[in-house]
Amino acid sequence: MKFRSPDRAPRIRVAVTEDTAGWEFAVADNGIGIDPRYADKIFLIFQRLHPRGAYDGTGIGLAICKKIVEYHGGTLRLDDGYADGARFVFTLPKPAATVSVPEQAGELTPVAPG
Structure with a gap:
């Protein structure tokens, strides 16, 4: 709501x-937008596109979001083709599934799908 x-x-x-590998999320707004030439800069910690007095904040929000998404094996980017505000796209892979084999001697043993 800030921008x-x-x-x-x-x-x-x-x-x-959703596809077989995971999910792709898109979050779009109708705000002031982001010039595509700053698509890489906005994800760097403490990088701001506006003077300090123009908007509150420290410039760490998108850097934290990117670290979280990457930690979970995904990607985060600015959709530089979106012109009605800003649109961010991030992906998250599906977790590796485990399959349980029938009980043997009273135990369930998880087995990686093969």
């Missing part, structure tokens, strides 16, 4: 698609 456009009510859209 909203002053001439319209804020609107946020969240979408997800």
Whole structure:
């Protein structure tokens, strides 16, 4: 809500698609947007695109988001083709499934799918 456009009510859209490898999430807003030439800079810690007095914050939010997504094996990027505000796309892989074999001697043994 911080980077909203002053001439319209804020609107946020969240979408997800699934494939065999995982999920792709898209979070879009109708705010002031981000110039695509800063697509890499916005994910660096303490990097700000506006002077300190223009907006509150420290410049760590997107850097933290990227670290969390990458820790879980995904990716996070700015959709530089989106023009109606800002749109971020992140992926998360599906966890490796385990299969239990029938009980033998009273125990369940997880087996990696093969």
